[in-house]
Amino acid sequence: MLDLALSQWLDTHAEGLDSGSSDPQEVLSQLARANVLRVGISPFLGGSGKNLADAVEILAAVASHSLTAAFVLWGQRTFIEYVLQSSNFALRERLLPFLLDGKLAGATGLSNAIKYLSGIEALQVQGSATEAGWALNGGLHWVTNLRRSGFVVAAAVENTQGGTPFILAIPGSTTGLQRSEDLQLMGLQSSNTAALDVVQAEVGSDWLLHEDAHAFLQSARPAFLGLQCGMSIGLARRSLQEVEEHLQHDRSILLETLLNQRWQLEGMVSELKRGLLNGRFREQPAALFCLRISFAEAAANAVQLELQASGGKAYLDEHGIGFARRWRESAFIPVVTPTLVQLRAQLQR
Incomplete structure (x- = not known):
């Protein structure tokens, strides 16, 4: 799904993007070069077509390589969505080309x-x-x-x-x-x-x-949270992929757990896409809140399963550097705004 050059760049720089040793100026430029910012936007506006569900998939694909890059993509793509939903057409015409080219950060x-x-x-x-x-x-x-x-x-x-x-x-x-x-x-x-x-x-x-x-936020909230879910989806998928590779060796006892987690994750992905496309989440935001919580839990569970599947190697710098980064990334998912605590409090109300 991702441009090969972008995938390779993300894999090469994933650790540096997380630690801060890679140039933060480069992230948006690389994303723009691979045209991931244009997915889910009409060609008449400079996009590559498709819909918001496809934009979630692109964001998830980036997150499977680097959550830092996915976080930047989420910020940029969500701001683009604000511009698309604005009634200020002159502002849209002025900003959108630069946002899609990655020359202006949103x-x-x-x-x-x-x-x-x-x-x-x-x-x-x-x-x-x-x-x-x-x-x-x-x-x-x-x-x-x-x-x-x-x-x-x-x-x-x-x-x-x-x-x-x-x-x-x-x-x-x-x-x-x-x-x-x-x-x-x-x-x-x-x-x-x-x-x-x-x-x-x-x-x-x-x-x-x-x-x-009030009106704008209610309209924009499904894209804000829906795209945010893409970060959890990509991280969970990557950890489950790592689990599958480990299970080719000596931990096949975890196979059933792997299959169950993958089945549950993809079921939630389908539910998210349906809700984004049929407008359900505008009228029923609680359903989206529940999904956001469930995706965060799915990412945490997937990383934990990766630890079990890799065993002691995960704790060795030589072998576990990618796992350690995904562990830190999974710790970020619950605290990105709105946090899971805030979402649960809102659901109680």
């Missing part, structure tokens, strides 16, 4: 907003109207794909004058927008993940993605 910035929609936390960016647009203050504590050579970030903004919260695209060059140094993560360090501080940042009205944050 950062979702709406993790806080997704939690806000679920009643988990308040919006972290406030805006007051000016003659040309808005003056913004606040901050975003964890944003991925803030590439130093150029980015645009989506943010939900609380209207300090009492109006409806709205969604803005904020260019990285905006005066008053300050990017921190990259966050020191346990892994995924070449993902351009940082914090943003917003102090009297002036943004024009031509950067408005949507005038109603």
Whole structure:
């Protein structure tokens, strides 16, 4: 499914992307070169066709090689989805070609907003109207794909004058927008993940993605979470593939467990695709929340099974470097926003 050159590049750089020794500037360029950013987008808009379910599969394929690269892809592709769903057609025409070419990095910035929609936390960016647009203050504590050579970030903004919260695209060059140094993560360090501080940042009205944050977030949430599930799917599939290779030797007792996990995983993948394509998750977000939790658990179970199948070799640097990375990657899946704890709390409500 993936371009051979991209697959080889990801395999070569997977460890470096995780540890931060590989250039984070290169990730998006490699993804764009292989045209993975265009999947699920109409050819009339510069895409390669197919649908959102196909975009999930592409993201899963990347994640099977490197979760860092998949995390960057998720940020870029989700921001592209925001632009596609925006009623600001002039903004779409201005940004989309550069986003698809990988020349401009798109950062979702709406993790806080997704939690806000679920009643988990308040919006972290406030805006007051000016003659040309808005003056913004606040901050975003964890944003991925803030590439130093150029980015645009989506943010939900609380209207300090009492109006409806709205969604803005904020260019990285905006005066008053300050990017921190990259966050020191346990892994995924070449993902351009940082914090943003917003102090009297002036943004024009031509950067408005949507005038109603509630309506926009409800519409965008299926793509946000659905594409996010692709990371778990790819990681789980890769670990189960590793298990299968180990079982060719002396641990065939795990074969039944392998087959059961694979069967359950692919059943959930089919359910996810159906829900994304028939619009079910817009009306029944709880069903998508449950799937997101189940995929995270499937990834954790697959990595654990890989450990059992590989035995002591997994604990040796010489043999277990790929497994160690997948173990760290599996630890990230439950805490990416919205976290599993936040999703379970929302389901209880």
